[in-house]
Amino acid sequence: MARMRAVQVARAGGRLELIERDMPEPARGEVRVRVEACGVCHSDSLTVEGQWPDLSFPRIPGHEVAGVIDAIGAGVVGWRVGQRVGVGWFGGHCGHCEPCLRGWLIDCRNLRIPGISYDGGYAEAMVAPAHALAAIPDEFGAPEAAPLLCAGVTTFNALRHSGAMPGDVVAILGIGGLGHLGVQFANKLGFRTVAIARGADKEPLSRQLGAHHFIDNATEDVAAALNRLGGARAVLATVTSAKAMAPAIDGLAVRGRLIVVGIDLEPIEVSPLQLIGASRSVVGHASGASIDSQDTLAFSALSGVRPMVETMPLARAPEAYARMMRGDARFRMVLTMT
Numbered sequence: 001m002a003r004m005r006a007v008q009v010a011r012a013g014g015r016l017e018l019i020e021r022d023m024p025e026p027a028r029g030e031v032r033v034r035v036e037a038c039g040v041c042h043s044d045s046l047t048v049e050g051q052w053p054d055l056s057f058p059r060i061p062g063h064e065v066a067g068v069i070d071a072i073g074a075g076v077v078g079w080r081v082g083q084r085v086g087v088g089w090f091g092g093h094c095g096h097c098e099p100c101l102r103g104w105l106i107d108c109r110n111l112r113i114p115g116i117s118y119d120g121g122y123a124e125a126m127v128a129p130a131h132a133l134a135a136i137p138d139e140f141g142a143p144e145a146a147p148l149l150c151a152g153v154t155t156f157n158a159l160r161h162s163g164a165m166p167g168d169v170v171a172i173l174g175i176g177g178l179g180h181l182g183v184q185f186a187n188k189l190g191f192r193t194v195a196i197a198r199g200a201d202k203e204p205l206s207r208q209l210g211a212h213h214f215i216d217n218a219t220e221d222v223a224a225a226l227n228r229l230g231g232a233r234a235v236l237a238t239v240t241s242a243k244a245m246a247p248a249i250d251g252l253a254v255r256g257r258l259i260v261v262g263i264d265l266e267p268i269e270v271s272p273l274q275l276i277g278a279s280r281s282v283v284g285h286a287s288g289a290s291i292d293s294q295d296t297l298a299f300s301a302l303s304g305v306r307p308m309v310e311t312m313p314l315a316r317a318p319e320a321y322a323r324m325m326r327g328d329a330r331f332r333m334v335l336t337m338t
């Protein structure tokens with residue numbers, strides 16, 4: 001049997017280790033993807049730290065996968081060997097739970113996530129259900145496509161369903177792996193785009209990415225600054241700190257929404273009065289299904305949205321992961337397999 005290199009975590013809180021194992025074979029309804037690139041996402045820490053319930057080890061992390069189909073299981077329709085595809089956070093739905101029956105596939109109660117429910121993309125190959133695949137347009141090389149499969153679809157899908165209309169004030173809180181894409185999408189979707197980040201040194205890049213306004217939340221009152229612009233129709237919170245999210249709530253316009261995509265285990269502090277007084281809401285948003293990833297890739301190709309990536313070979317996964325966790329990545333670490 002063919003062998004492959006992969007990076008796995010042997011136990012919760014264990015280190016990322018380079019191993020060699022048998023190449024997986026696709027079962028019925030699955031394809032095997034020869035991985036070309038895999039983004040390193042903050043949510044990979046759920047696997048590395050063993051924070052996801054019922055995680056089984058050893059496990060290969062990675063849910064920002066770009067590659068090429070190299071084997072197809074029985075019963076797969078619509079995909080062929082050689083096709084360029086991606087797999088993101090959405091790694092398959094059950095098709096029989098209530099959200100699935102309502103068509104809300106990302107909310108499937110039995111959602112499968114690459115790198116969590118099954119082995120992910122820190123490897124030369126992985127298998128995934130065919131319905132979890134998104135086609136990659138020719139405009140993108142694998143390292144650029146990979147981050148769009150999680151960071152990209154999460155921000156694009158949240159913004160296009162935010163209720164904001166062209167010309168509305170929309171703020172992106174946090175200019176990192178997600179935020180640097182969020183600012184580009186907000187600009188291309190026609191919003192008056194506000195970047196909120198810690199430190200004035202983030203301003204030039206924020207503006208280069210398409211921000212019309214910049215708020216330094218290390219020194220400025222975020223709510224007051226947003227209110228000077230008329231209040232935000234939506235604030236997309238990409239930071240992984242609940243504490244950093246709360247100050248934006250009073251900067252929401254009437255019926256404005258704080259859309260939470262950054263993961264923290266701490267509570268977001270908000271009073272009922274803050275919400276009721278102006279009919280504001282705080283909502284969570286979970287990336288999107290594979291067709292949303294495909295839309296994200298197509299919109300990015302059309303509009304010129306591009307992730308900024310730092311690549312490292314697979315064997316340097318521990319270094320790439322550590323760099324991402326320290327917040328030093330500019331702006332997405334991507335592992336390359338060749």
Ligand SMILES: [Zn+2]
Nearest residue numbers: 041043150151
């Ligand atoms: Zn992710």
Ligand SMILES: [Zn+2]
Nearest residue numbers: 094097100108
């Ligand atoms: Zn389901």
